[in-house]
Amino acid sequence: MSVLRVPEGTQAIFRVNPVAxxxxxxxxxxxxxxxxxxxxxxxxxxxxxxxxxxxxxxARMFLLRTLPVWLAAPTAxxxxxxxxxxxxxxxWAFGLVHVTQGSTDLAVATTLRILAIGLPSVVLFVTVDPxxxxxxxxxxxxxxxxxxxxxxxxxxxxxxxxxxxxxxxLARRARGIGDGGAIRRLAGQAFALLVLSIRRGSKLATAMxxxxxxxxxRRTWARPSRFGGREYALVGIGLLVxxxxxxVSVATGNWNFVLA
Amino acid sequence: MTAANSPTSRGASVDARGWGWRHAGRTGWAVSRLDxxxxxxERVLLLGASGAGKSTLLHALAGVLGGDxxxxxxxxxxxxxxxxxxxxxxxxxxxxxxxxxxxxxxxGDDVAFGCENLGAPREEIWRxxxxxxxxxGLDVPLDHPTSxxxxxxxxxxALAGVLxxxxxxxxxxxxxxxxxxxxVIEVRDAVARILExxxxxxxxxxxxxxxxxxxxxxxxxxDQTGGVLADGRPDDVLASQGERLSAAGVWVPGxxxxxxxxxxxxxxxxxxxxxxxxxxxxxxxxxxVVARDLDLTVRAGSALAVTGPNGSGKSxxxxxxxxxxxxxxxxxxxxxxxxxxxxxAPIGWTSRQLLTRVGTVFQDPEHQFVAGTVRAELAVGxxxxxxxxxxxxxxxxxxxxxxxLDHLAEANPFTLSGGEKRRLSVGxxxxxxxxLLVLDEPTFGQDFRTxxxxxxxxxxxxxxxxxxxxxxxxxxxxxAVADREYRLTDRVANRQPAAPR
Numbered sequence: 001m002s003v004l005r006v007p008e009g010t011q012a013i014f015r016v017n018p019v020a021x022x023x024x025x026x027x028x029x030x031x032x033x034x035x036x037x038x039x040x041x042x043x044x045x046x047x048x049x050x051x052x053x054x055x056x057x058x059a060r061m062f063l064l065r066t067l068p069v070w071l072a073a074p075t076a077x078x079x080x081x082x083x084x085x086x087x088x089x090x091x092w093a094f095g096l097v098h099v100t101q102g103s104t105d106l107a108v109a110t111t112l113r114i115l116a117i118g119l120p121s122v123v124l125f126v127t128v129d130p131x132x133x134x135x136x137x138x139x140x141x142x143x144x145x146x147x148x149x150x151x152x153x154x155x156x157x158x159x160x161x162x163x164x165x166x167x168x169x170l171a172r173r174a175r176g177i178g179d180g181g182a183i184r185r186l187a188g189q190a191f192a193l194l195v196l197s198i199r200r201g202s203k204l205a206t207a208m209x210x211x212x213x214x215x216x217x218r219r220t221w222a223r224p225s226r227f228g229g230r231e232y233a234l235v236g237i238g239l240l241v242x243x244x245x246x247x248v249s250v251a252t253g254n255w256n257f258v259l260a
Numbered sequence: 261m262t263a264a265n266s267p268t269s270r271g272a273s274v275d276a277r278g279w280g281w282r283h284a285g286r287t288g289w290a291v292s293r294l295d296x297x298x299x300x301x302e303r304v305l306l307l308g309a310s311g312a313g314k315s316t317l318l319h320a321l322a323g324v325l326g327g328d329x330x331x332x333x334x335x336x337x338x339x340x341x342x343x344x345x346x347x348x349x350x351x352x353x354x355x356x357x358x359x360x361x362x363x364x365x366x367x368g369d370d371v372a373f374g375c376e377n378l379g380a381p382r383e384e385i386w387r388x389x390x391x392x393x394x395x396x397g398l399d400v401p402l403d404h405p406t407s408x409x410x411x412x413x414x415x416x417x418a419l420a421g422v423l424x425x426x427x428x429x430x431x432x433x434x435x436x437x438x439x440x441x442x443x444v445i446e447v448r449d450a451v452a453r454i455l456e457x458x459x460x461x462x463x464x465x466x467x468x469x470x471x472x473x474x475x476x477x478x479x480x481x482x483d484q485t486g487g488v489l490a491d492g493r494p495d496d497v498l499a500s501q502g503e504r505l506s507a508a509g510v511w512v513p514g515x516x517x518x519x520x521x522x523x524x525x526x527x528x529x530x531x532x533x534x535x536x537x538x539x540x541x542x543x544x545x546x547x548x549v550v551a552r553d554l555d556l557t558v559r560a561g562s563a564l565a566v567t568g569p570n571g572s573g574k575s576x577x578x579x580x581x582x583x584x585x586x587x588x589x590x591x592x593x594x595x596x597x598x599x600x601x602x603x604x605a606p607i608g609w610t611s612r613q614l615l616t617r618v619g620t621v622f623q624d625p626e627h628q629f630v631a632g633t634v635r636a637e638l639a640v641g642x643x644x645x646x647x648x649x650x651x652x653x654x655x656x657x658x659x660x661x662x663x664x665l666d667h668l669a670e671a672n673p674f675t676l677s678g679g680e681k682r683r684l685s686v687g688x689x690x691x692x693x694x695x696l697l698v699l700d701e702p703t704f705g706q707d708f709r710t711x712x713x714x715x716x717x718x719x720x721x722x723x724x725x726x727x728x729x730x731x732x733x734x735x736x737x738x739x740a741v742a743d744r745e746y747r748l749t750d751r752v753a754n755r756q757p758a759a760p761r
Binding site: 129130152153159160164167168171173174176177178192196204206207208209211212215216218219220221 | 365389406418629
């Protein structure tokens, strides 16, 4: 089991630099966060629904990976519906709960917005290889290599943590302390995992240093990370979707600037 | 291959002049008063009792001991006449734990990592990567996931990563201690191939002398109290110091005496059955069945060894029999006498009920430590059984003495040495006197002294009627302890890539 399992595929999207995917997702999210209205979110979502055909995912994979977003969006929507700022006509009230015209509008807008931001982010990142992302962040974005590579190497430990957690659970049962309250047991186990993680981390740091990590020479990169036509195209598509959402929203008078 | 394109550059020299190192926060020196000269191209086996500072010396030579805040240094230690830390990449260090040396997700990238850090040009890097992988005999695609490698393959991968840096000094710190016998051979052969083509100076730490004896031309024995105890040709040193080395925990070839012996012979007690498995199927996690159709019986006063290749499900079988992992199919029943009113299926027993029935010693002792001191660690089980204070204290005191841990009673379990951790992990289980002892690779990576102690302790328990089930790759251990052997084979097709343990 590895969180770094290399995604496989031959579609164009797999060859796009992860930095471009990150940029496109951030751009879209940034623009859609500026307003809370259902029109902009719906327009973005409509465009995305078409674009997802080129996302390099099967229908099954798409549903599986985006399931958390599908669950989170209506949950957030429902919360907003029940407890959101009351405005306009009151449909139903019970204690703290006020379902009003205003909270209904807000709930729909929130649900659509989470989908419009969440779905493309997840879809773009499913096809990102962490190693390629690190290469891109260091070579294209020029983030410090120590920071980027440290993070990348640390990510590899996550798989080991999962195994450690399992072993700790069994060991606690074997030691006779597996019967008590779940919360206390989990707390103790989490602390044990923390101790093990720090030890694994420091061992990894030694192994990295032994391979010259942090040597006082200019580091070279075995894998080139390029940002070219394909990458600009993807960011351009993200920009287009964002612009279209804004234009339609403003034109129909629904633009609702959050900072206003 | 000619010297001109050999994978390692010219050999580096090593000079220690009154060198010593003390880790920050410790009172004793890890190494002290060390005077030593190793010529370029020499091949050295570094021996010494555990705690003699072998690892510290190797880490220092690799330049990864850290600066002034990590410890205190006296004297000088020089590689090719310069400070080791100032010339990263000149020395390549291979460590013990295969899992903590994999840095990146793909094989090729991992090997390239060191070259990148040293600023090698891109084309040159990939040429070296190919060459190094070929050298260690790791024939997998460059984009092969590192997580799918076996322990022996991971060590060869790390070795390739070190080689690609073209070090003049090749340092190996117990590179095979965590490997199964097949992995040990893989790594040893890879090193032999490298040494054939390389002029690099070579230093290896290993307490199993036989593995490296043929490959080295010099043996240096570090003295626990500082300096060098013996230094010379392998045969001479092993002949003159054999006894001392053996007592200090080194596996000296041809020195099997002092091995523990079983007192009682196997008693074929008809009603001694503890557990019986019929057509048992075992799974590590739900749905991933690793073996099926297993039939076996675990008896009191007898030892059963579970053997087999990596990934055949040995550990999973042990954990299943120990009542920790749910069987995936078939039957696993405890005899009425063993269950003692707790139900026939061990997985249904409570954690507390397990304590007096099955004691499990995990492969990695650190997984089973739950307390802040050695004393408290040993008291966990008896306290969980609700025993009174004085009864717990007397039991703990007995164990501390028996396991030679009394001087460490107040130490944190995580700060113990490998051998001490192993003894403590066995002790925590013995504290509640379970009728069945399940051990997963109890002698993995242990020096001769700890090995002997663990074996002696188990034999004593078996003679007293305890049932023992041990997973082991160690044929010496199986021969010394086991009455019966249960061999798991690679029967289940389409399995996941071999798990690391």
